[in-house]
Amino acid sequence: GENVEQHPSTLSVQEGDSAVIKCTYSDSASNYFPWYKQELGKGPQLIIDIRSNVGEKKDQRIAVTLNKTAKHFSLHITETQPEDSAVYFCAAHSIGGSYIPTFGRGTSLIVHP
Amino acid sequence: EAQVTQNPRYLITVTGKKLTVTCSQNMNHEYMSWYRQDPGLGLRQIYYSMNVEVTDKGDVPEGYKVSRKEKRNFPLILESPSPNQTSLYFCASSSTGLTEAFFGQGTRLTVV
Numbered sequence A: 001g002e003n004v005e006q007h008p009s010t011l012s013v014q015e016g017d018s019a020v021i022k023c024t025y026s027d028s029a030s031n032y033f034p035w036y037k038q039e040l041g042k043g044p045q046l047i048i049d050i051r052s053n054v055g056e057k058k059d060q061r062i063a064v065t066l067n068k069t070a071k072h073f074s075l076h077i078t079e080t081q082p083e084d085s086a087v088y089f090c091a092a093h094s095i096g097g098s099y100i101p102t103f104g105r106g107t108s109l110i111v112h113p
Numbered sequence B: 001e002a003q004v005t006q007n008p009r010y011l012i013t014v015t016g017k018k019l020t021v022t023c024s025q026n027m028n029h030e031y032m033s034w035y036r037q038d039p040g041l042g043l044r045q046i047y048y049s050m051n052v053e054v055t056d057k058g059d060v061p062e063g064y065k066v067s068r069k070e071k072r073n074f075p076l077i078l079e080s081p082s083p084n085q086t087s088l089y090f091c092a093s094s095s096t097g098l099t100e101a102f103f104g105q106g107t108r109l110t111v112v
Helices: none
Strands: A004-007 A010-014 A019-025 A030-038 A045-051 A056-059 A062-067 A072-077 A086-094 A107-112 B004-007 B010-013 B019-025 B031-038 B042-051 B054-057 B076-078 B087-094 B107-111
Touching: A004 A086, A010 A019, A019 A030, A019 A086, A019 A107, A030 A062, A045 A056, A045 A062, A072 A086, B004 B087, B010 B019, B019 B031, B019 B087, B019 B107
Parallel strands: A010 A107, B010 B107
Antiparallel strands: A004 A019, A019 A072, A030 A045, A030 A086, A056 A062, A062 A072, A086 A107, B004 B019, B019 B076, B031 B042, B031 B087, B042 B054, B087 B107
């Protein structure tokens, strides 16, 4: 089955800095890669996603890049703000299996004012 | 409002006492799944369902049961809960297997 590794587990930045979270996956049949943000006391919510026919996608301060050859994808947050503080999860969906996502272990992002 | 609703939000129970956590979605999604979230381990899939009467095991199914008799509901059943099932549980749904998952608010379960 699919295996997703996520790094770092904790990331601390100053407000205004950029933050980068990286994930690698093992199944070459994976072709959908969403990122979720989980705020305290809530369920995860999608913030951005990318499909395997695209190398990069941006949405305001958030961007995701995908390298299919190397089997890794990254979340980039620019001009971080305190409200970006949360746990972020990457996931990979494989068309070779059940389609149900495999999640990374999460990154706790702390943005200091 | 499109949503996934889990109940209860908090539950404390004793070892061996059967319990059910309900999950309902109003988006007519075909896919539903259950996850448990533990510190340092992220979200681990317990069971999933691709349609009515179709369920399958995820990564950590031991000690759990599910059923999918209607499209909107996907209850999680713990027949004989044990302390190692103390965790935060999430239900999720998606229209297909390759689209965004919508999560419920979570159920924090403590088994003593």
